Amino acid sequence: MNHLLTRRVWLSASATATWGIVGTALLAACGGTSATTSTAASTTSSAAISAQSSTASGATKTSAVSSGASAVSSATTAAAVSSAASSAAATASSSAAGQKGVVLTYMSPDSQGRHEVEQAIYDDFAKANPGVSVQIVSGGTGWSTLETKLKAMIAGATPPDLYQDASGNWADVQSSLVELSPLLARAKLDPKQVFALPAIQTFTDQAGKIWALPLVGISQDALAFNQGLFDSAALPHPPVDPNDASWTMDQFLEYAQKLTKADQLQFGFGGTVGGDDDGGIERPTYFGQGPWDDQAQRAQMDQPGAVQGLQFFKDLRDKYHVQPTADQVKAIGAHGDVFTSGKIGMQVVYGYILKLNFNWGLAALPHSGAQNISGRQFAQPIFSVKTPHADQGWALLQWLTTPANAARFPLSGHYAVSPVNGASDLAMQTYKEQVGVDPQAFLLMSQHSHVAAWGMLKYPGSSKVDDWLIKNFKAFDQGTQSAADYGKAATAYIDANLLQAL
Secondary structure (H helix, E strand, C coil): CCECCEHHHHHHCCCCCCCCCCCCCCECCCCCCCCCCCCHHHHHHHHHHHCCCCCCCCCCCCHHHHHHHHHHHHHHHHHHHHHHHCCHHHHHHHHHHCCCCEEEEEEECCCCCHHHHHHHHHHHHHHHCCCEEEEEEECCCCHHHHHHHHHHHHHCCCCCCEEECCCCCCHHHHHHECCCHHHHHHCCCCHHHHECCCCHHHHECCCCCECCEEEEEEEECEEEEEHHHHHHCCCCCCCCCCCCCCCCHHHHHHHHHHHCEHHHCEEEECCCCCCCCHHHCCHHHHHCCCCEECCCCEECCCCHHHHHHHHHHHHHHHCCCCCCCHHHHHHHCCCCCHHHHCCEEEEEECCECCCCCCCEEEECCCCCCCCCCCCCEEEEEEEEECCCCHHHHHHHHHHHCCHHHHCCHHHHHCCCCCCECCCHHHHHHHHHHHHCCCCHHHHHHCCCCCEHHHHHHHCCCHHHHHHHHHHHHHHHHCCCCCHHHHHHHHHHHHHHHCCCCC
């Protein structure tokens, strides 16, 4: 689904925009998802952020990000290459690459720092596989431009050998993709052992066929909190453990109320619900309900937990006034996400924030369901296209499944967690060094949250459904439709259109 800094909105953001507040803008660093809060305040915030970030990896040219990416790349290359060179996967991929003089083409968005990190990784692949090199092709400023270019290249019979895409929907180009299930089986790689769950499930169809490998990084929702505001209010910091039964939605509301001082433009909650909340579809998760049942092939927006979630987040703004209005966001004057102003107690984040001038931390998302399934995650994938170089492309993908190699890829998009089991330590360490905050909450929540949109993204009607949700959510958000009525309408529309080809 699309909106704030994800899919279409990152995509259309200006490539020449700059980061605000000494470079302290929240970056989405997520794929296939959105962080729309669908409120008057959040709309203003979303527009501000999207105007400052072109893609999840760090949208524009700032020396801070560029130097950080270069430093990370140079600091980690030696260790990763040394480990990979002796690994069985590197040996296998070297023999599989076979043909001499092959140049693999790989497409990803041309965002600040991304290609530099990727090229350093691919150069080391070339060293381990003599005669095979990787050329990075720009996909433009974001995922929308990449998808347009990809389809044009496929139509013109000149597709890239490999590409990265955050939309989560491959149905419209599936006939051009390499099915990876038999290749994994031939290499004796068990996807459920190599990749974290549900990362690999995101790219597995109903027949169990795998169409992409989650190798780049996991965009994961977690709760950012302002430590200074919590301490001033004498409130205990929210827990990092998602299983903490005391961290309920009622407790979250109580904290938000105690942190709010509207006359001082200080608020308990910033308004962002998560990284994929188009049409309110992420709100049910906070009450133990998913928006879609992928096994039953039925939407769940009309279920009690979904209705409760829809109403709760609307009430935060309209009833309890713990979230700033659009005018209050403007008065606060934050450049980028309003949390960076230091005037917000809690905010759901899913990306990269440069070091701020106040102390803050990351905690688990609150929940009031039987178990914590709050928020969402999206594992960024790489797809392989049917080209004469498909064998060499598979060799590269297999090489990247080695933890020592996979550990470096999250840095390209400023992720803190890798989808490859055993590869997150380096990414988390680097995130902590660059941001100054322990990202443990991202890792722990990734073991609880379900995939963005709960599997809806992979179906042919997902874009049509997304457009409808964005348009029709406004009636509920503006108070002209009840949560129950909106939930029923959303369920009916999803059920009628999601599985249908455009």
